[in-house]
Amino acid sequence: LTTTELALRKPRSPEHYRELLGDVHASAQQMNQIVERLLTLARLDAGVDRLRIQSVDVAALAQQCADVVRPLAEARGLTLTVKNGSAAVNGAGGDGAGLVHTDPDKLREIVSNLLHNAIQYNRPGGAIDLRVARRDGTLEVEVQDTGIGIAAEARERIFERFYRADPSRGGDDLHAGLGLAIVKEYIDLMDGSIAVESTEGQGSTFRVRLPAG
Structure with a gap:
């Protein structure tokens, strides 16, 4: 019924x-x-x-995305931190993201989907770090989590439509295996790239690089 x-x-x-x-x-x-x-x-x-390029305060956009999903993260016992600038990507010396010429709606969708993914596949008491920086004409966005990780054989497929690395969690997935597919297609449309590092049982890191304009 x-x-x-x-x-x-x-x-x-x-x-x-x-x-x-x-x-x-x-x-x-x-x-x-x-x-x-x-x-x-x-x-x-x-x-x-189509892309709708505007001048975007990326640090503010990242904070807004984090604020939207923070109640969901906290309900699952997760801490969510936003970092901008020199402490941003890999601890390297990037500049604060500042104003960047990009499509704000698509960037917001990319960041939001990556955050939802980090929440979905995390564990109680875990952590999520969202980092943004601008370096050498490139906007870098990194989402790192302490979740369950992604098996090596699944990493090649996680951006496919309807694919789930962990089907057992499908009932909780609001995106039906579509969130990361949209992330990848938006990044391709914006002439960017995305890379994934993951260790099963320890967590995953998604790194996005986009033209900063």
Whole structure:
């Protein structure tokens, strides 16, 4: 039986109705996100999704993305840290990201999807670091987590549509295996690159490099 069918079968207490409505709302949100991602991929396939370059405060954008997902991270017992500038990528001496000419909507989608992925495949008490820096005309974005890691044989496929490195967690995945596919296709559209380092049982690091303009 679906949640709505359960609610309609017999009278229930207001508290129980609220609980069932919460389940319906969560399911509707999940379906809406899946549909939005399918439409995004359809636009990319049709070649109608264009870059809209603007001057973007990347540090502020990164902080906004982190603030949106922070409640979800904290609900899972995770700490989320945002770093900008010289402490950013690999501890090397990059500059603060500052203003960069790029597509803010696509950059926001890239960062948000990587953060959601880091939350999804982390463990209670784990940590996530989001780092941004500008170096040699390149914007560098790094998301590092202390999660379950990715098996070597799965790393070649994680950017495929509908692929999940850990199918057992599929029920919690709001993106239906589409989030990283969109990340990769947006990065390709922006003439950038993405690399993944991961150790099973220790965590993963996703590094994105985009033209800074």
